[in-house]
Amino acid sequence: MGRHSCCYKQKxxxxxxxPEEDEKLIRxxxxxxxxxxxxxxxxxxxxxxxxxxxLRWINYLRPDxxxxxxxxxxxxxxxxxxxxxxxxxxxxxxxxxxxxxxxxKNLWNSSIKKKLRQRGIDPNTHKxxxxxxDIAPSGSNDKKSQDSYNxxxxxxPSAVATSYPIIDNSPPAxxxxxxxxxxxxxxxxxxxxxxxxxxxxxxxxxxxxxxxPTDLFFQTDSKSxxxxxxxxxxxxxxxxxxxxxxxxxxxxxxxNNSNNNNNNNNNNGFFQTNNGYHPWGLGDGTKIQNQTNxxxxxxEYMKWNDQYLPFLxxxxxxxxxxxxxxxxxxxxxxxxKSFQRITTNYGQYS
DNA sequence: AAAGCTCCCAACCGCGGCAGT
DNA sequence: AACTGCCGCGGTTGGGAGCTT
Numbered sequence: 083m084g085r086h087s088c089c090y091k092q093k094x095x096x097x098x099x100x101p102e103e104d105e106k107l108i109r110x111x112x113x114x115x116x117x118x119x120x121x122x123x124x125x126x127x128x129x130x131x132x133x134x135x136x137l138r139w140i141n142y143l144r145p146d147x148x149x150x151x152x153x154x155x156x157x158x159x160x161x162x163x164x165x166x167x168x169x170x171x172x173x174x175x176x177x178x179x180x181x182x183x184x185x186x187k188n189l190w191n192s193s194i195k196k197k198l199r200q201r202g203i204d205p206n207t208h209k210x211x212x213x214x215x216d217i218a219p220s221g222s223n224d225k226k227s228q229d230s231y232n233x234x235x236x237x238x239p240s241a242v243a244t245s246y247p248i249i250d251n252s253p254p255a256x257x258x259x260x261x262x263x264x265x266x267x268x269x270x271x272x273x274x275x276x277x278x279x280x281x282x283x284x285x286x287x288x289x290x291x292x293x294x295p296t297d298l299f300f301q302t303d304s305k306s307x308x309x310x311x312x313x314x315x316x317x318x319x320x321x322x323x324x325x326x327x328x329x330x331x332x333x334x335x336x337x338n339n340s341n342n343n344n345n346n347n348n349n350n351g352f353f354q355t356n357n358g359y360h361p362w363g364l365g366d367g368t369k370i371q372n373q374t375n376x377x378x379x380x381x382e383y384m385k386w387n388d389q390y391l392p393f394l395x396x397x398x399x400x401x402x403x404x405x406x407x408x409x410x411x412x413x414x415x416x417x418x419k420s421f422q423r424i425t426t427n428y429g430q431y432s
Numbered sequence: 433a434a435a436g437c438t439c440c441c442a443a444c445c446g447c448g449g450c451a452g453t
Numbered sequence: 454a455a456c457t458g459c460c461g462c463g464g465t466t467g468g469g470a471g472c473t474t
Contacts, residue, residue: 096443096444097442097443097444097467097468098442098443098468099442099443118459118460119459119460120458120459120460132459132460133444133445133459133460133461134443134444136460136461137442137443137444138442138443140461141442141443142442142443169463169464170462170463171462171463172461172462172463183461183462183463184441184442184443184463185441187463187464188440188441188442189440189441191440191441191464192439192440192441193439193440
């Protein structure tokens with residue numbers, strides 16, 4: 083197994099990134115791309131390991147991140163995807179443009195889990211907690227043991243099948259079931275060069291450009307959990323298993339992130355792709371969707387260059403018209419706060 | 433006001449898989 | 454086949470912010 087020898091080297095910085103480090107990394111990647119991550123720190127003049135650089139870029143610095151709070155539609159989608167994929171955060175993130183696996187993982191651990199439990203749903207199995215009491219090992223009431231309570235290991239397949247919230251009861255709702263049902267579909271399969279992500283394109287989501295509206299895949303059970311749990315409402319247009327009409331905003335009309343998908347536009351400049359694959363070091367190998375919207379992609383590119391990069395380079399161009407970037411901010415000189423706010427608003431500003 | 437507690441999230445860690453030699 | 458280096462993933466942690474007492 084490959085060890086990260088760089089991590090053991092002396093004198094490499096760890097912990098929070100400084101603005102100067104961010105600037106160096108952004109400058110380097112915008113100019114040269116990341117190439118081999120292990121060589122990035124040296125070339126960029128950073129005393130970090132390549133792994134740290136990669137993480138910083140993917141989770142925080144890359145321009146197509148949406149950031150900001152998750153919408154209800156996004157949370158709903160995460161719950162539904164988790165019911166199918168389990169803790170495959172990278173695969174879940176692949177279906178949420180502008181969101182990182184880390185972000186989703188954090189949301190799940192800090193918020194969604196709690197919400198599900200409050201509603202009597204086991205976050206690991208997506209079954210009602212009352213049903214699980216019969217299956218769960220004794221002494222599993224504490225948080226730790228509940229968290230480690232693994233769907234695949236502990237839950238009888240039949241139990242899953244009869245309780246999966248968004249499908250009917252007839253076929254066994256195992257991962258294999260979903261795979262068999264979707265993977266072979268040419269309309270819904272995104273090219274996946276990386277074996278880690280064989281599942282990433284299997285859901286009939288609206289991100290696939292060729293995706294035709296269809297209701298073939300899942301029949302709803304009128305007595306499903308959706309009546310009890312809003313997240314499982316099968317009539318939702320954002321339900322991945324009931325794709326939205328082709329020209330409809332995936333997140334629904336009440337979402338102010340009207341440019342949600344635009345962050346993945348890649349026809350121009352900074353967002354240019356490598357044959358349609360993500361150019362910024364996302365390792366998921368997922369072919370970028372929705373590439374037809376070149377104008378908006380260019381707008382995002384302009385925004386990045388005009389507002390975000392100059393700020394990082396110490397040449398803030400934020401003017402009166404963008405004063406809302408600092409709305410509610412108490413300490414503007416706190417770098418991370420400012421940065422986060424800008425990236426947050428960068429994703430929402432349109 | 434301050435101490436204690438909880439929550440959130442950026443970042444780290446360790447591992448598995450893959451490719452190259 | 455064995456080894457090495459790198460990438461990417463999921464789990465975990467540490468510290469700051471906010472809330473409560």
